[in-house]
Amino acid sequence: MASSAEASFAVGVDLGGTKIETALVAANGDIAEKQRTPTEAKQGPDHVVETIVSVVKTHYLRDTRRPIVAVGIGVAGQVDPESGVVRQAPNLDWRDFPIRERLQAALGLPISVLNDVQAITYGECRRGGGQGVKDLVCLFAGTGVGGGIVIDGELVRGSSGNAGEFGHMTIEIEGLPCTCGNRGCIETFVGGWAIAERARRRVNADPAAGAALLRLAGGNLEALSAAIVGQAAAQGDALGKELVEETGTALGVGLAAIANALNPKLLIVGGGVVEGLPGLIEIAERELRRRALAAALQPLRLVRSALGADAGVIGSALFALEAARGRRPQSAKP
């Protein structure tokens, strides 16, 4: 089945506030080549476009053995699915920037623009733990908590590009305020910032119990982080373990809500908090199984994300490649 279509490539771009990751990706998801460049967002969107165009031209387009048919970009922000305009990207300080149009004009290739976490989700679906699964949900917990949805093999983008914002589902009506303005969001329990805040409050309230945490933070309460909570728990510290337990329980509550609402076959979890807190997935899975409906649990598996930092470039590239080929059913609808 190695046709000319199978031999085509796409460039995947993962545009974050500090760095731009790019990769040349084959139709099977293999990465042929990778680059990393600083974003230098302060110099404005034109500069970012120039940087991306220059990387793509210099490193990928010159290689005629690998024909590039499309470029996919994942942006840390809200992307309009129809127009490819970045509505807002706080880390880049962008509002209503027509990145698709600009890249298309400069590169002469079809451009797909996704939200960054949606791109990661698509990568995990097509090439990571989700291969062959048509209904899955990803949830990533780092400083913030985001996610993505694939239904019947299709990435769900949402009517304003915002689908998958699981971090801002309330699981405690009068819970702590979230950065988003809501209260008791999953992120206020599971986000890295929230774990750090909770750790600081506990250490303050009970300095004896918090001694190990404070020591790991170099005696500086402000330096306490989710990663340090994870280290303390790994060393057997009681408060550290308690904080991991609370975080995992809240994560499981959220996953049960998602499982009941969407009934996926697979839940993929990843991100710095998931990697950094020992036993978090096991605690979350226990709570998930305690809370979700039997009918939702029956087909469900919970796994760790498989692609790590490459998921974004792979997902953006494959999404763009399939869009350019018109292989995604959504492009073929009446």
Place this chain on the structure above:
Amino acid sequence: MASSAEASFAVGVDLGGTKIETALVAANGDIAEKQRTPTEAKQGPDHVVETIVSVVKTHYLRDTRRPIVAVGIGVAGQVDPESGVVRQAPNLDWRDFPIRERLQAALGLPISVLNDVQAITYGECRRGGGQGVKDLVCLFAGTGVGGGIVIDGELVRGSSGNAGEFGHMTIEIEGLPCTCGNRGCIETFVGGWAIAERARRRVNADPAAGAALLRLAGGNLEALSAAIVGQAAAQGDALGKELVEETGTALGVGLAAIANALNPKLLIVGGGVVEGLPGLIEIAERELRRRALAAALQPLRLVRSALGADAGVIGSALFALEAARGRRPQSAKP
């Protein structure tokens, strides 16, 4: 555009624990004829199949001016999307009953089987308030709370037929126990049974404040219901209004979680609780707007369901009709 396809009909069946509603539905969603029959579930699934077959044959198949191309049935239970087997239907006392196979054999027509709330959702989407909208979510609050999801014009069934169980999303980690075994589910705030329970507790705790509610219940605490809470609130009773306020707030919290997670263009709410509690939608919308992300709110409208009791038969019939015609893109996927 009036082709022979446009002139074809389907039968929609809404199979509940006490009654079977059937209708002859045109391709545009118009109901040509309706019937209602008791389910007599106690007599077993064979009897229910016989009843449906007899109604369809007697009332609809004989009319040759209206060619029937398919039968769609919505069942109050969990339906396997692939096989059309009813996995479990507590109100009917069914487990693993192959209703699609049985009806197909008896009627010789293509049969589609949906969960009843998914059928209602599809009806609201294709013929009710959701006409022309491709991304929408329905939430129905009666005794229980259920819902359905349409993404890109397609009904989301879930990998085991269970998508849309919004009633069992936790919004309060250590909230009250739900009938499902979880805690703090949306249903424990918004379900009719939960509103009645809450009202009873309040009346018990403060008989003076509860005097009006108790009077409306004929002096019988056990007779207190969500409908009576609605009547009391409509008459200006303070406790009644407080209970409506709490219910609407919780509904808004849940709708905000759904809006953030799925980013639909339209939220349709309906059901006995929504109809019976005055001002409930307004309170819920206020809370939704307070809590949901700006990006999720921007494209979003919240409306009341439009079709009432006919939504189920219309939705089942149109779903079956489109499946039989192969017009739904999912049937045409590679």
